[in-house]
Amino acid sequence: MGPAEGGRAPSLVTSGGGPARPDRSPVKSTIAAILAVALVGLTVMVTVATGSAVHRQAPEPTLPATAAAVQAALKGIPQNGLALGRDSAHVTIYEYADLICATCAKASSAVVDPVIASFVRSGLARLVLEPISESPRSQQFALGAYAAGAQHAGWDYAELAYLRSTPRSDGPVDSPLALARALGLRLGHWSSSFRRPRWANQIEQAARVALIGGFANFPVFVVSGPPRRVRGRRRFVTILKPPVTLAQLSSAIRSAAKAHHPATAGRAASR
Secondary structure, eight states: OOOSSOOOOOOEEOOOEEEEOOOOHHHHHHHHHHHHHHHGGGGGGEEEESSSSEEOOOOOOOOOHHHHHHHHHHTTSOTTTTTTTTTTEEEEEEEETTTHHHHHHHIIIIHHHHHHIIIIIISHHHHHHHOOSSSSSHHHHHHHHHHHTTTTTTHHHHHHEEEETTTTTSBBSSOOEEEEEEEEOOOHHHHHHHHHHHHHHHHHHHHHHHHTTOOOOSOEEEEOOOSSOTTTOOOOOEOOOOSOOOHHHHHHHHHHHHHHHHHHHHHHHTT
């Protein structure tokens, strides 16, 4: 496997999943709040025949507004390629996901974003996105995320792709280039990076890991830690296959942190 810009996925040990829990994500709540403010001025007043006024539903957030909200929500968290969080984090979470997958988009809101808010932003864990390509269109967005990662905006790109997806669309309603433009990336640099063979190779390696691990559906989370052996202990590794709940992923992170140091897990559990 080839996690973006550093790190190698560990050997795999599987754990089951459970029904998704509709927890409200702090990150998505932040994004929603920002978008709500942006849309206040877009509400249209319509005068009906009776002379009374009614509010027409505000339009969907625009692509630039959504991009700005995503950037505001992730601001201050280090990004290196498709790794989100500090390199010194005790726990690493590898997420195998398809950027045009509706289930992955739901998990991003219900599971991944609360983990970012509680564990990644605090420095306990880091997230490494491993894009999976299941179609030519999926491949385009995976390459787009890697190209954005070269400008330290890979997770902004992935989050934006999920937010711009609808149940009726095959992934984002926008093109890969449109997402890059909305994020204010240097388009010439993004376009040249998009064509690098190394990204296609890494996507292929992720597909091999998925095949060996028996990942039939996505997203799949591989939680590992500590980054090296501690006092002769074996490295903690677990796999969560869909459907994965926030409680399950949080428990796996705390267990991985405990493998590094019991006091670390205690602080994580108190959050």
